């Protein structure tokens with residue numbers, strides 16, 4: 001399994017003072033796999049994602065992408081080696097159009113390459129991937145709208161479009177369903193279903209219906225430590241998981 005992992009987390013550890021938020025974590029995400037990370041509030045899911053995306057560095061351990069060690073690579077360089085974290089709504093530019101927001105992300109990632117082109121070609125080279133990414137998340141007709149005009153669900157779709165426009169093969173998705181209404185959730189579920197199989201996806205999500213219906217494998221994190229990794233069916237029936245986490249739901 002180690003040989004074929006797209007993303008591999010080895011013995012990762014991160015403490016905040018006395019609190020061990022990431023406690024010797026080992027997780028692998030295979031090519032095309034949708035791997036969900038679940039756990040109670042405070043289990044360390046966001047802390048782990050932040051280390052994988054490079055916003056925070058671990059105390060020890062390794063993060064490998066396609067077998068290459070990216071543990072200390074700065075966050076802004078990770079997209080160019082194939083790893084994208086879904087943007088957060090707080091990072092969107094409200095006073096620009098939807099398409100501008102995606103085009104700016106494409107440009108920010110590949111500044112040097114585009115600076116060599118003439119303005120017209122540069123514009124086309126930025127607009128085309130932006131349009132394709134928007135199409136992919138169901139925002140093909142919304143490119144001209146100002147971000148400030150978008151409903152919450154559409155902003156979430158835009159976050160995902162920005163991640164897709166970066167041409168990564170590994171996606172880190174941190175609670176894409178958060179704050180969505182029932183209809184918006186169904187739409188997001190369909191979008192994720194469409195992406196499934198084409199990207200290696202590490203998905204943090206509290207919505208268990210989504211996790212159990214979409215994930216190939218699930219890792220359960222409790223107090224910073226993975227207690228079990230398996231298929232949704234195995235996770236559902238595992239006594240350790242039920243005691244530690246799902247117990248109250250059964």
Ligand SMILES: Nc1ncnc2c1ncn2[C@@H]1O[C@H](COP(=O)(O)OP(=O)(O)OP(=O)(O)O)[C@@H](O)[C@H]1O
Pocket residue numbers: 016019021039040041042043044045046047048
């Ligand atoms: N910068 C920080 N400084 C100190 N403690 C932190 C910091 N970031 C997170 N923690 C602590 O680390 C633990 C893990 O937090 P984290 O946000 O990663 O959990 P989570 O699983 O994402 O939770 P949730 O599901 O509520 O989002 C918590 O106890 C949290 O209080």
